[in-house]
Amino acid sequence: MADDDTPGSFASPACFLHEVDPAYSGLPGPLDLQAWTDVNRWRKAERERLIAARLEVPAETRAGWTEAIAAGVLAEIGDVEGRIVSAYWPFRGEPDLRPFMEEIARRGGRTALPVVVEKGRPLAFHLWQAGEALARGVWNIPIPAEQRPCMPDVVIAPVVGFDPTCYRLGYGGGFFDRTLASLPARPRVIGVGYSAARVPTIYPQMHDIPMDLIVTEAGAVRPQADVSTVRALT
Template identity: 55%
Template structure:
């Protein structure tokens, strides 16, 4: 610091350090990782926006076209369902409607399963179902098989709210799919399905998040880097 002739201080000779105003990446530093609380809040907002955007696809011709393109790509991943147990879902909040594809799985000798929420904080169970069998309404008013036997899936097809380039899935926030996949005794092939507009840069994955093996949309099939592409008989 400098002083006037009368000995009184008149401030710094040069400006104070302003490193705190500079992007850490510019300084060669690593930005702090976002907190779990920040990620939870960020996901809440991102989830709402993505659901609204998906639900805005009100033109049925456009929706049917996108869904048909998705199914065509799904058929290149799941090419032989005979004897396989395939978990799907009942469409909800603008999700791609794969009920027609479910019927084709049954016709080809596969068994379709629908997930059932048994309790908050618990893994999903899966019950067999085919067209014409009784359904009941459960959590979020979603239909599930009333009487189908419980089975373990060979293939799990999970609807996406959002997804990133590392095949992590943004869901509805209940953690049911992650909890279920961690609970299953043997790992099924896990396929996330959604529309291409649901892609985001990252979901900011947390330790409990389990990536999909494959993401299928109306415009691409994206395999996770560590996933071996399935044989034609998967």
């Protein structure tokens, strides 16, 4: 587990473009621009707080949490034989699921990594497993050297924060939301993060898409009905 903040070494492949306007990202814009400004400001501060907090946790502790998270995700997925599971390359204290990807392959599944094509466009998914060559993509994010496009059955998404309705606070680029909105058939989407990253609400906006569930070291969090319908800061 690394604490290296250098994108060239470790980078989250899904969200690295910080604090963008949804319209710039190709996502549906907010109905109330002032509300979006308030939410965006809050998200930026909360994002910084949560990342700093997880980096303060000893690497050995995070490694133990990650093992519990990987076991929980495997239990949720079930039989993986013949299925494609997309994970991610870890960054800034995120759960390191690379051993999890090796376990998926041992169980007869296939693994993939998301690839940032360019700003404002959905992610692409390419098959990759441990031992295969990597190249550096956008923002020096490691991506499969060989392009083998695929459509995952399961997508694992790291979270900076999450709320009881399973909305995800990411890095601000909107890549996961844009990707999920563009897919012809939605895969099962599982967010992963530490239980301390739970917040009362992320103030979801029109462009936000919830995860099907969140898996933490403390267990699975499933969407709770009528917990947060607030769409803007009050």
